Amino acid sequence: MAYPNLTLIGALRQAAKQLREGAHxxxxxxxxxxxxxxxxxxxxxxxxxxxxxxxxxxxxxTEIAEDYCEVxxxxxxxxxxxxxxxxxxxxxxxxxxxxxxxxxxxRLPGGFQWLQKNKREDVILYFETxxxxxxxxLLKQIDVAEVSTLQYSALRQPAPPSLPxxxxxxxxxxxxxxxx
Numbered sequence: 081m082a083y084p085n086l087t088l089i090g091a092l093r094q095a096a097k098q099l100r101e102g103a104h105x106x107x108x109x110x111x112x113x114x115x116x117x118x119x120x121x122x123x124x125x126x127x128x129x130x131x132x133x134x135x136x137x138x139x140x141x142t143e144i145a146e147d148y149c150e151v152x153x154x155x156x157x158x159x160x161x162x163x164x165x166x167x168x169x170x171x172x173x174x175x176x177x178x179x180x181x182x183x184x185x186x187r188l189p190g191g192f193q194w195l196q197k198n199k200r201e202d203v204i205l206y207f208e209t210x211x212x213x214x215x216x217x218l219l220k221q222i223d224v225a226e227v228s229t230l231q232y233s234a235l236r237q238p239a240p241p242s243l244p245x246x247x248x249x250x251x252x253x254x255x256x257x258x259x260x
Contacts, residue, residue, distance in 0.1 A: 081183060082210075083167035084218040089211045091166060094121045096207035099200055107198035114177045114203050115163065122162050130159065167214075179206045187213050 082088060095117040099105055103120075104127060106112045111120070111127030119130050163173055175181035179195040179202055186192045187209050195202035 081181075081217075082169065082172045082214060084214040084221070085167050086218070088167040089214050089218070091118055091121045092207045092211035092214070096204045096211070099204050099207075105200045105203070114179070114197065114206075115173060117203075118176065118207075119159055119162065122166055123159065176206075176210075179203065181210070184210045184213060
């Protein structure tokens with residue numbers, strides 16, 4: 081099962097949202113299929129760019145994922161690497177493309193049912209259910225007592241010195257006069 085994390089959960093929900101809002105969907109198109117939509121969210125590539133990269137590999141996403149080798153630099157394998165980097169395994173990628181992970185299917189509203197891999201509404205339902213399942217798993221990993229202790233410790237820290245008027249702080253910790 082996929083590694084539950086906020087990036088993967090958010091990507092699944094964003095892909096479902098884009099599909100719901102009418103994004104082009106075609107199961108036989110590497111850039112507009114189930115994995116293709118998730119890749120669009122994760123990589124910010126267009127469906128055409130994903131298709132171009134995917135054609136450097138052999139077969140469907142499930143076959144590309146099974147043959148994935150971290151040593152190669154072929155673009156199709158880099159795309160699979162992006163999916164693995166957000167927490168998916170080759171098995172998850174296969175199940176995502178075919179909507180067949182039994183754990184996800186058992187969590188569908190109304191109980192277990194088989195979904196069709198090439199039906200937009202089923203893909204949306206699967207993505208959302210998968211995201212909800214991962215979110216539940218992630219929440220189980222959070223130690224509320226530890227989070228409370230960290231928050232309390234952070235509140236007790238002295239406030240950072242304020243900046244001179246007209247300056248902003250950036251993530252690097254440096255300031256830049258807004259008059260520039």
